[in-house]
Amino acid sequence: MSITEFDIITNYFSKDYPKRSDVILGVGDDAALCTMPADKQLVIATDTLIENVHFPPKTRPEDIGYKALAVNLSDIAAMGATPAWMTLALTCPDTDETWLSKFSSGLRELAETSQVSLIGGDTTKGSLTITIQIIGFVNINSALQRRGAKPGDGIYLTGTVGDAGLGLASIEKRLVLARPLQKIVEMRLHRPTPRLSEGKALCGIASSAIDISDGLMADLGHILKASGVGATIQVDKLPLSKAVRDSLSAETAWNFALSSGDDYELCFTVPPENETALKEALPANSYTRIGTIERRNGLRCLDSNGRMFMPQESGYEHFIKLNIGANSRQRRNRTR
């Protein structure tokens, strides 16, 4: 016998999530009640995952649960904030309890790591769609924003980029990777690491920040537009994982790093006078400088010889076209 909407809420979305003393009333009433700290601002973000658009159809339910929260935490990280509460709007085609249990366990795993309480939501029937709203705190007037980059600021990335794109290419069998590499990049796609501690550490140091969901060029482009500036980046400085370096030619790797999305690293800018503070705030191996903000509008990519690198150049056209197609499809369908 299939279970009801209320059984789903009771069995999978009310118990066993982190408890917080600032939650007065959680799942079960018409709305949640929370106490917010007087000396903070609220930071609120929402992100939706849709099957076939944001994750491939055969993705494991525990990975879907994990990723649904991870992408939201990444937005909180990009603001330099600390997450506290979330709501979950779950639309699913049926009441498959095995699926629900695994989905809930993946979601709970990351909720525990990040100490986020599930305080409410909505449960409906339809094509598989997961919307999480996340709410966090930041010190008054200290949130990182997309605007604020100034000519002369360095442009930096946390971690490595291109891995999730390579993971998607591997899943979609657009290329074949050695088994251990395949595992690594597919994990990067399914279980991205939200850079929460890095985001917090960058408050008061970075002049702007964004998380990379749609690809470095697209997301750095948002910083440039919001800040009214341009930039030059050096493609040979792009931080690439061993998996990407071992699997792709340099040019293809750069294209992945520049255009494929879903890495959820932070891209941020730091004024020259804050470089020392940056060195003290983050371990040297956790971030890489890739370029400089300039007065002249637009984004320029240079190779190690100072020559202009044109992303998605022919030579790799067929391969790149497929890759870009996948990501632009994702971008078009993103709701944010």
Ligand code: ADP
């Ligand atoms: P209402 O009909 O008043 O909107 P619902 O029946 O939709 O209430 O929800 C009952 C309670 O369960 C509410 O507290 C709601 O926030 C919570 N809830 C519903 N779906 C979910 C979910 N997927 N995850 C967490 N809480 C949920």
Ligand code: MG
């Ligand atoms: Mg409701």
